[in-house]
Structures are given as structure tokens and as C-alpha cells.
Amino acid sequence: MGEITLTKIKKSFGAVDVLKDIDLDIKDGEFIVFVGPSGCGKSTLLRTIAGLEKVTGGQIEIDGKRVNEVSAADRGLAMVFQSYALYPHMSVRQNLAFGLENSNMPKAEVADRINEAARMLEIEPYLERRPGQLSGGQRQRVAIGRAIVRRPTAFLLDEPLSNLDAELRVSTRAELAALHARLGSTMIYVTHDQVEAMTLAHRIVVMRAGKIEQVGTPLDLYNTPANRFVAGFIGAPHMNFLAGEVAELQTGTVTLVTSGDHRMLVPFSGHSLSVGDKLTIGIRPQHITIANDPGSLKVKVRLVEALGSETVIHADLNGEKLLAVVPGQKQLSPGDEAHFSVAGAPLHLFDRNGLRVKGS
């Protein structure tokens, strides 16, 4: 079992509130990812679950039992640190055995567990080497191995891929997903990389300034971000935001007018808008096409990044920046005029407070 329930978790360092009333239910076997910009409190939240930091308020329960006062060692969790935290003077085998020896486990069982983990992670050839003699990727496996041998209730992973190069990060990400499928244990994973979050998570917890902004499946967050922050954070490149105003309300649609008097017809089934309301319109760069249809946005091209399979176009719409990612290769140069069409694109509407407009 590995159910973790957080209720009204608070953590302060002196006068600074790092975590503010965090509520979260993590189900057994779930792969959950905490994501957010630097300093949002995601690592602190992980460390409070681990028991490395004491909470200032609230309750942490593991499998229904309150563990606030339980030491880190007795919570039955294992952590993989960002720096791997391998003991540099011990061999890989000794590193894996160190924690098990603390509990006076019989030697035969220690050896069995090490061998099993080493086989699973394919680190058998390096068991007698020291961490200094391993590559970053190998060290990372050893760090995961050290967590696996403990057979924990849940794995806590603090930005485990951030020290790997881009290529290795992609392959290790896939291995981590496979490992989770194989072990079936609860995994809590901290990252600031939204691609890691999208690819690994069952559910993503987006955090900002010590608060949870939204919890949901990767596609929930992508398709219906709860606010402007989540909309901007999830998805790469970032969502475009344009200032707009409600011009007309019809049944099932709303007409918005943007700077330069562009009019957009957006499906809308709610009741919270009235004519003259100021809004922010969110458009994902991938949802923009280049077409001169009625209602298309006339933009000035600033920069063109040709990636071969797709083209990233940085453009300017009356002083507002607009980014489009279009498939294939486009013959465009800086200074050109182009027509960005958003016809049929899912548009996201956010109110003055940055919250998603209901019914949009």
C-alpha cells in the first residue's frame, strides 16, 4: 500500500510561508508529479512527506496513519535525491547495502535484494565500482537502486533527471515509466520540467508560491487549464495570451475583439460574461495555422525557426507577441506579413483575475 493524504499542510521558514494549506490525496500505485517554477515549494513539499522537514501545520497520513511525528526512517519511504547523494567512498554494492544493514537484515537477504535491484537496473557490472567511476546515468540508476532495495511504500524522486544530458534524460524518463509499471509502487516525482511531468504523470500537481494551482491528468491540464498560470506553464512552447474584450454575446458563442479590431467567434455556454468584459484569450502555438481566412490575425513576422519537421514563427500583433508552431517548412522571413488563423482552434478565456471563464 502507498496511499498518502496531505491535509492543510503548512511549512514556514521563519517569517516565510513556503507551503500554504496544501491538500492532496495520492492513491496507491499512482505516479504523481509536482511541477512548478523554482521556489514554488515543490521540493519542500516532497521533503515534508519524506520527513526531512517538519511541517508547521496540517497532517500527513500514510495508509491512513498520521506520520507527522514519525521519523523519516520509519515512514517506509525511499528518496532519490537530485544530486543522487551516493556515498563517494563506498562501492555501489556498499551504497545499496548501507540502508539495509541499519535494520540488521540477514546478509543473505541483503545480497538477494541487491542482486535483484542490480539486475532490474542493469548495474550488475558496476557493483564493485565507486560512484566516482560511474557516468551520470549509471549513478542515477544506483540512486534508484538504493531506493528499490528498501522496498518502500512510496518512492520520492527529487528532480532525478536534472543532472543528465538531454538525450539521456529522454531515455531514462522512459525507463522510469517502465520501472513504475513494473514495481507498481506509488511514486512522487518533483520536476520543473513540464515535459517530464506530461510524459510520466498519472496526475500532475502544478504549484506556485507554496500553493497548488491545479491537480489533474496531463491532458486535463493541457486542455482545460484552471487559470492563466497553469495554461502558461503546461505545454511547450508557452500558450499565447492576447488581450480581448467581449463585443457580443450570442447563444452558444461569444464574439471577442482583440487589439487591431480583430474579431473572434468563440464557443461559450456559460453565463458569467457580459458585453465590455475584459478578458485574456489563450491560444496554443500549435493551434495556429497560416491561412488568410476571414477573422485571421494579420501579424508581422519577427523570427523564423525552421526545425525541419515544423516551423516556429515569432510574430508581432500590434505590439503583442504571438508564437505559432506550424507543421512542415514555411518560406517566411523576418519582416514579412502573415495571416495567423485561429479558426476552429480551442481558445481559452481567462478573466481579469486570471481564472478560466466558466463555460469557455
Place this chain on the structure above:
Amino acid sequence: MSTTSLTDRLGSLLMAPVHLLMRIIDIPLRAVQKTTGIGGMAAVFLAPNMLIFGIFVLLPLVINFVYSMTGGTAFFLSERQFVGTDQYARLFQCANYLDPMSCQEDAFWTAVGNTFWFVILQVALMIGVSLITALILNRDLAARSFWRAVFFFPVLLSPVVVGLIWKWILQRQGLLNFGLYQFGIEPYTWLTDRNWTFIATIGVSIWAHMGLYTLILLAGLQAIPKDLYEAAEMDGTKPARVFRRITLPLLMPNLLVVVVLALIKAVQIFDEVFVLTGGGPGTSTLYLTQYIYETGFASALRNPGLAAAASILMGLVLVVLTLVQLGIGQRSEKKGKR
């Protein structure tokens, strides 16, 4: 006229003497470079320092060695007679090598014995005390910087001042006896009891030098990544095991440096002990450097040749210790590169 051109002119006016000075310096340097070539300039720049090193270090070393081959009480080499290795032979002339009193130079062997025990005990205690202090100072103490300064402060004192301070504390009418008297304890003559003076010299030298070693160890402790301790905490490792299996092995390079530095320093012990006890009572705190000083300069029957021979022998011990230190340094450097 714009302000820029005004400041430019003011600047060039101020810089004029500097440029002039540079040109003047250039003249001899250009001349030298013409003869030595660009490669020889490094030697030219090093020469002044090498000259100072030669005069104040290398030359005395050589002269000292020459002295050790001469006999008599005269100071000027021209008045001294060559005796070969007689002085060394004299130092080693013993009826029974296990009994210093059977040696011709019994004071030398007493000093060697005293220094030996002093070094063993002082270094062992020094390491222990410095390590414990470093471990405490590495914790989240209130006013941590203040405490670090407090422990380092004695290092900045001159050894003579150290000796005097402790003399004031330990003498018959000193602070310690005054304090004890307040608690109804009879005053004691700490500096005339053979055992106590020996202990006092160890204690005082530890007090005076531990700051440096504590600092080196503290630096080592702070270089150990915090997450190793957190990983150990997650694993439920007991504090004693954390210290034995993580802290101590990772502190070992610093610890080795401290051991060797403390050994070298302890072998050379002189100033503070000389001021504190003068080597007494009797010869109970007579250490090697003081023996050399007294044999060479202070005693009525001064023998500079014998003192020079003894200092050469002590120098050999220090050379061995320094080589060990260099070896450790190179080994840890290699480890760092790997």
C-alpha cells in the same frame, strides 16, 4: 566643449605620470629581455625572491651543516676546528640505548624522550579536541561565527603572549589558584610539579594551535554534501554509524593533513613552553628545540657544533614528515581529478 572631452583630458593629465613611470621601468626590462630572451624573463622576476630564500633559508642550512662538523665554543667559523662527524657520534654515544642517562649527551636524549611523548600525546589530544570542536561548530549553533572566532583567536597570538597568559593563570598566585581558593581548595604549585608542567605544556599548546586545525576540519565537514546525511537519515542510520561510516571517511583527507601539520608543529615546540616553564622543573619539559637553543647559545658550556648537529637530526625528522604531507597532498589531488 562637451563634458566627455573634459573628463578625457583630465584623465590623460592624471595618467601622464603613471605612463611616464611605466616607460622608465620599461627601459631596464627591455634591456634585460634583449639578453635573456622572453623565456628568461620568468627567471629574472623570480630572482629577487630566490635571493632572499637563498640568504635566509638555504645559506643558514648549509652554514648550520658546516657548524655541525666543527668543534669548540667559538662562534666564528674561522676560529672553529673541523671535527668531522664527531658531534653526531657524541650525540649517539650511549652505554645503553634504552637508558638516556647512560648517554654522554643525556640532556639530548631526555629532550628527545620528552619531545616524543609530548608529540604523541599532544597530537592525539589535539586531533580529538579539534575534531570535537569542529563537529560542534558545524552544527546550527546560536552565534556560530562568534564561537568560531573565539576558538581561532589564540592562533593569532604570539607564542610568547600565550606563554605569559598561561603563566599568569598557572603560577602560584595565579588566576587558577585564586579561582580554586574561592571554592575552598588549597592553592597548588602547578608549575613546579613535574607531571603538571608536562600536562600544562600539552594543554597550553593545544589551546594555542587548535584553532587552525579546527578550521581545517570545519572546512572539511562543510564540504561533505548535506544530502548524504539526509540519505542516511532516510535509511535510519544511527548517529554513531553516520559518524563512523560517512563523516570520518569523507573527512579523512583533511584529518591526514591536520595530523601531519600538528606533528610537524609539535616536534618544533619551543616558545610558549620556554616562557611558561623554561623547560623545568628539572628537565621535565625540556624539549628538543630548547635543548638546541641552550646547547648552542645559552649554557655556560655552549657548543654550537653540537647544537647544529642536533638541529640537523631534527631537520631530518621534519623532512620525513613533510614528505609524508606532500605525499598525502598529491594523493588527494589525484583523487580530486579522477
